[in-house]
Amino acid sequence: MSRSTIPPTPRPARWTRRARVGALAALLWAAGLAGAPAEAHAVLVRSSPSHRAVLGQGPDQVQLWFNERLEAAYSTVSVWNEAGAQIDGRDVLVGPDDPKRLSVSLPAHGPGIYTVKYRVLSVDGHVVDSVFTFTVRRP
Numbered sequence: 001m002s003r004s005t006i007p008p009t010p011r012p013a014r015w016t017r018r019a020r021v022g023a024l025a026a027l028l029w030a031a032g033l034a035g036a037p038a039e040a041h042a043v044l045v046r047s048s049p050s051h052r053a054v055l056g057q058g059p060d061q062v063q064l065w066f067n068e069r070l071e072a073a074y075s076t077v078s079v080w081n082e083a084g085a086q087i088d089g090r091d092v093l094v095g096p097d098d099p100k101r102l103s104v105s106l107p108a109h110g111p112g113i114y115t116v117k118y119r120v121l122s123v124d125g126h127v128v129d130s131v132f133t134f135t136v137r138r139p
Contacts, residue, residue, distance in 0.1 A: 042066040042122035044130065051132035058109045058136045062088070062116055069099040074121035077104045082112050111138045 048063045049055055062079055072094035079088040089105035102120060114136065119129035 041124075041126040042068045042070065042120050042128050044118075047116070047132070049134040051134070053134040055134065055136050056139065059106060061103050061105045063101060063103040064116075064118055065098075066100045066102070066120060066122070068122040068124060070094050070102060071121040071123060072099075074127075075102055075119070077102050077116065077118040079104065079106060080115045080117065081109070082114075087114070109136065111136045 043066060044064055045067050046065045048061075049059050062077060064077060075094055076092050077088075078086050078090075078092075081087050087106065087109055089107060092102065092104045095101035095103065102118065112135070113133055115131055115133050117129070117131045119127065121127050
């Protein structure tokens with residue numbers, strides 16, 4: 001009778017020092033990416049008049065405040081009436097005393113729904129554009 005031999009149990013593979021260091025570096029790199037802040041864009045933090053405001057009389061200007069400084073040469077705001085006509089004074093200004101404020105004057109205007117359109121370039125190089133409305137009601 002022949003004796004049967006049991007094959008030896010394979011040893012678990014061991015990681016080499018180089019493989020362990022590489023795995024640790026990859027893990028730290030991935031953790032660093034997960035913790036990296038997202039790039040920010042200029043965000044409208046408030047406006048006057050505010051979005052969806054209902055006013056008793058028309059404002060003499062529209063002012064927008066953002067969370068980042070704006071590039072004056074590339075930032076604009078305009079106001080449009082219900083007929084699609086631009087009614088603002090076309091004198092857009094990034095506040096010299098507050099580089100986060102954008103404004104435009106408004107001539108006298110009657111009741112209606114007005115649309116504010118803005119497009120701004122923040123100093124971080126990102127362009128943001130959006131719209132909101134406000135209403136001037138009949139007296």
